[in-house]
Amino acid sequence: MSNESKDRERLSELVDNLSRADDVKLNRRAFIKSTFGAGIALGLATIPFNIAAFVRSEPRTDRQFITTVEALERGKSLEFEYPGTEPSLLVHLKNGEFVAYNNKCTHLQCPVFYVEEEDVLLCPCHRGYFGVDGQPQAGPPQRELPKILLEIENGKIFAVGREIHHGA
Amino acid sequence: MGRNGWSLIGLVILLATNMILLQYTIESYMVYNHASMRLYMIIAVINVGLIGLLYRYWKKIEYRTKE
Numbered sequence: 001m002s003n004e005s006k007d008r009e010r011l012s013e014l015v016d017n018l019s020r021a022d023d024v025k026l027n028r029r030a031f032i033k034s035t036f037g038a039g040i041a042l043g044l045a046t047i048p049f050n051i052a053a054f055v056r057s058e059p060r061t062d063r064q065f066i067t068t069v070e071a072l073e074r075g076k077s078l079e080f081e082y083p084g085t086e087p088s089l090l091v092h093l094k095n096g097e098f099v100a101y102n103n104k105c106t107h108l109q110c111p112v113f114y115v116e117e118e119d120v121l122l123c124p125c126h127r128g129y130f131g132v133d134g135q136p137q138a139g140p141p142q143r144e145l146p147k148i149l150l151e152i153e154n155g156k157i158f159a160v161g162r163e164i165h166h167g168a
Numbered sequence: 169m170g171r172n173g174w175s176l177i178g179l180v181i182l183l184a185t186n187m188i189l190l191q192y193t194i195e196s197y198m199v200y201n202h203a204s205m206r207l208y209m210i211i212a213v214i215n216v217g218l219i220g221l222l223y224r225y226w227k228k229i230e231y232r233t234k235e
Contacts, residue, residue, distance in 0.1 A: 043216035
């Protein structure tokens with residue numbers, strides 16, 4: 001058998017398992033039409049989230065005791081739940097100030113931790129950095145962490161509300 | 169580039185915009201930011217309308233008979 005006929009035979013083996021009907025379905029026009037469909041589907045997918053947001057109620061932001069000033073040393077943090085069961089983080093900064101934020105990363109909701117050495121809040125999932133003012137500094141997150149409003153009374157720290165947007 | 173090419177560029181831009189708007193909507197949903205969600209939804213729905221118009225335009229060009 002000549003080399004040419006061997007090659008032809010090998011090629012025919014390669015195309016035997018292809019379905020011509022399937023190939024026809026995956027043409028350029030079908031692909032472009034699917035892309036139009038995908039664009040419409042992505043746009044309409046925002047509607048169910050708005051309906052769900054309309055139906056659900058925001059958790060109550062009542063005054064809630066967190067801890068005492070003495071219990072949390074400078075440079076340390078404490079996890080608590082506020083409002084409702086939402087995870088939050090109270091941080092005693094090195095300058096003596098207390099700050100608290102919801103500690104779900106605004107990128108993909110991973111928990112955010114306080115890193116004392118760098119004085120930042122870090123999301124370890126994708127290395128998202130937030131400053132101690134809650135603003136995103138580096139990595140994928142684009143939004144600030146929701147701020148928990150605090151009140152200190154007689155050495156006791158209370159959460160009294162929440163601000164989603166709290167500026168730079 | 170012809171009209172067909174421009175319409176496809178438009179499609180890619182609208183598709184990418186809707187993808188980002190959906191991500192922003194989900195992020196806002198997680199933090200109870202309802203005002204932003206509404207805004208993103210309105211823009212996304214307008215984009216859907218534009219995609220529909222673009223589709224009709226593209227079809228007209230794509231399936232026209234050449235003289």
